[in-house]
Amino acid sequence: QSALTQPRSVSGSPGQSVTISCTGTSSDVGGYNYVSWHQQHPGKAPKLMIYDVTNRPSGVPDRFSGSKSGNTASLTISGLQAEDEADYYCCSYAGSYSWVFGGGTKLTVL
Amino acid sequence: QVTLKESGPALVKPTQTLTLTCTFSGFSLSTSGMRVSWIRQPPGKALEWLARIDWDDDKFYNTSLKTRLTIFKDTSKNQVVLRMTNMDPVDTATYYCARIPPSKVHFDYWGQGTLVTVSS
Numbered sequence: 001q002s003a004l005t006q007p008r009s010v011s012g013s014p015g016q017s018v019t020i021s022c023t024g025t026s027s028d029v030g031g032y033n034y035v036s037w038h039q040q041h042p043g044k045a046p047k048l049m050i051y052d053v054t055n056r057p058s059g060v061p062d063r064f065s066g067s068k069s070g071n072t073a074s075l076t077i078s079g080l081q082a083e084d085e086a087d088y089y090c091c092s093y094a095g096s097y098s099w100v101f102g103g104g105t106k107l108t109v110l
Numbered sequence: 111q112v113t114l115k116e117s118g119p120a121l122v123k124p125t126q127t128l129t130l131t132c133t134f135s136g137f138s139l140s141t142s143g144m145r146v147s148w149i150r151q152p153p154g155k156a157l158e159w160l161a162r163i164d165w166d167d168d169k170f171y172n173t174s175l176k177t178r179l180t181i182f183k184d185t186s187k188n189q190v191v192l193r194m195t196n197m198d199p200v201d202t203a204t205y206y207c208a209r210i211p212p213s214k215v216h217f218d219y220w221g222q223g224t225l226v227t228v229s230s
Contacts, residue, residue, distance in 0.1 A: 003156035036216040044222065045114075046206070051216040089157060093215045097170035101149075101157035 004029065004090055004102035011108040017078040020105045022090030023071060028100050030071035034093035037066060037075045040104075041086045049088075050075060077107070085109040112136035114146075114207050114221035121227050122197050128226060132190040132207030139165055139185050143212025146190045148181065150203040151223075158203075162210070163190055197228045 005023040012018040022029065022037075029035055037050040048057055050066035053073060063079045073092070077084055090102040118130035130148070137144060148160040161181040162170045171179050180193040190207060204225045208217035 003158075032215075034215040038217070038220070046208075046217075046220040048216065048218050051214070051218070057218065091157070091217065096173075097162065098172065099147075099149075099159040099217075101159070103156040 002100070004092060004100055006088075006090060006102035006105045008103070009106045009108065011110055012077075012080045013110045014080050014082065016080050017076060018080060018107065020075045020077075020088055020090075020107070022073040022075070022092075022102050024073075024092055024100065025071055028092040028094040029068065029073050031095065032093045033068070035066065035068055035073040036091045037064075038089045038091065039084075039086045040089065046089065080109050082109050112209065112219045114209060114219060116205055116207055116221045116224040118205070118224055118226065120225060121229065123230050124198055124228060126197050128192075128194040128197050128201070130192045130194075130205055130207075130224065130226070132192070132221060134188050134190070134207070134209070137209065139163075139183055139188070139190070141165055141212065145210040146183070147208050147210060147217065148190075148192045149206045149208055149217070149220075150201075151206070152200070152203040155203075157206075160194075160205075161192060199228045202226065202228045 035053045038046040040046040053068045088105045094100045114134040144165045147162040151157045163181045178195045183190045204223040206223040208220040
């Protein structure tokens with residue numbers, strides 16, 4: 001499978017909202033409601049932020065939300081905070097017991 | 111508290127076999143529905159799912175790498191091992207292990223990753 005497409009970078013000022021897109025195909029993002037988003041700070045393990053398109057694990061602030069339309073999923077972070085600066089990766093189940101990931105988006109909080 | 115940690119050689123030579131170990135705590139791979147996967151990320155490139163092993167010893171592999179990969183578990187040691195044969199410089203990557211919880215289709219906990227460089 002091909003990697004999911006994410007913007008290389010996005011930025012926003014504290015308090016603003018940003019949206020990161022993740023575009024796949026009908027064989028992955030569009031075919032399953034199994035998109036997840038993972039945050040990674042430098043040198044740290046990735047952290048699950050959203051699963052099954054819209055669900056937040058306990059402990060993840062409700063400033064983080066997910067959505068999907070067709071073959072494109074999105075992660076929206078509202079009320080940006082300095083600690084949100086990190087890399088964000090989307091992931092989708094792609095059938096046949098396999099997963100596909102995005103290339104990652106670097107979020108800069110200005 | 112769930113933790114996973116990858117270990118293995120930082121440097122391997124081309125054609126050699128890579129063996130990586132994922133040592134985890136906070137859960138058991140004998141619990142029904144529990145699964146562990148390996149995922150890698152070459153420098154500057156996307157993450158790539160490699161393999162998965164289930165609580166019942168079912169195993170699944172990335173079809174493009176299937177002939178080179180072997181995954182197995184040692185439940186008593188809380189470890190999952192990945193072997194990749196015939197290493198090539200393009201296999202240079204950070205290798206992660208991650209947990210998939212029962213009845214779910216996502217990775218909920220990840221290790222920090224281990225960088226493996228393939229070079230002579």
